Amino acid sequence: MSVSEKATIICSKCSAETDFVAWKSITTDTDPIFKEKVRSGELYQCICPKCGNVTIIEYDTLYSEVDKDLTIYFVTNKDSYEKAMELLKSDEANSEEEQSGVFRVVTTRAEFREKLLIADAGYDDRAIEILKFITATHVKEVQKIKFDAALFDMQNGKYGFRFFETGKAGIFIPMVEDMYNQVVVDFSPKYPTEEKDNLEVNLNWVINIVKGNNNSFI
Template sequence: MSKSHMEKIKCPKCSHESEMLVWETMDTKTDPQIKDMIRSGEVFAWRCPHCDNKSLIFYPTLYHQVKEKYLLCYIPGNPSSAVEYMKTINENNESGYDFNEEYTKRVVSDINQLREKLMILDEGLDDRILEIMKVFAIAELQKNFPDLSVMEIYFNKEEDGSHSFAVKFDNNEWGRTDVDKKSYDQVAESFKVPLAVNDEYLIDTEWALSVIEKEI
């Protein structure tokens, strides 16, 4: 079940204090509305009742999408703490669920990573395959644009339903590169041995690079 509490927030604009609902854990079975709330950012939205100032307050939380057996731990700026938390998720577990090996367990430390993981989940794709694809995409971009460096890269769903990587370069410009099913399937086949095991929590480009170095 979900767990939440009220926390006092000091408004950065008028300095008045007011309360905000903070979700420690989010369970989509007991609170189905939370599925849309986390995707829209509503769970992190706060409004000062005194001056109407609106802010986003990011806090640690555990998101549990029950039907898909998916756990996502978000601890802003601290991925190592998120990993340690996930390692002991079944210890002193009072949730009523058994978070065994059938679960996909992921950790993120950045709100954009959180949004990306949920988008990948909604699209029914494997984030590990996409992270490997990112490494190849970055290499190709660096080859084509040697004067630019890739600073950020995120999976994205376009308005027409197609998939792409949104890419931020070191000149603060954004670009995109297509993510097609053929390439996705090729990566899935080429890396089927390491992908057969799904026991890692922190899945990012560093993880993908380590997998590629072992396989190639």
């Protein structure tokens, strides 16, 4: 069952008051409508009924998609992030009955969307993050293209990586399926075995794997 909280939002344009429902916990098996709302971003939009102005309201969301065996915890501030990590990494949480499936913690909407896109495409986000790192290294060192962020994305029906500089979308590099498969073969034995070490699968996670690997990475 999904859990919500109500808040009153005052429109910044016309000052009209709107009731906004924040869905703090979502289970798509009972509420499949949220699959679309979370992907479109509608979940975090408050639309003023008077003037149509859209206010973006981000809040902590525990999102569970049972048919994919996927749970994503989107945390929006430092405080809730620290609390969540402390709880999730505790021995108690880890000794509870075998949790099946994938559990990830994300701190930005971009990461949240990225995790969903990876899951929708049927890929393993751990291999995708490693492949993103390899692609990013190539883009930086061989193509000499500057960027400060990279995200798994889709363009013209192809999956790949989009590079950004100061928030602006730049080059898109299509993903080579064979390279993905090779990453799975080469790196899956190196993934951390404890689930608490796989809560955040991001650049830092990749770097930790690289550090623990004596062989040349690429």
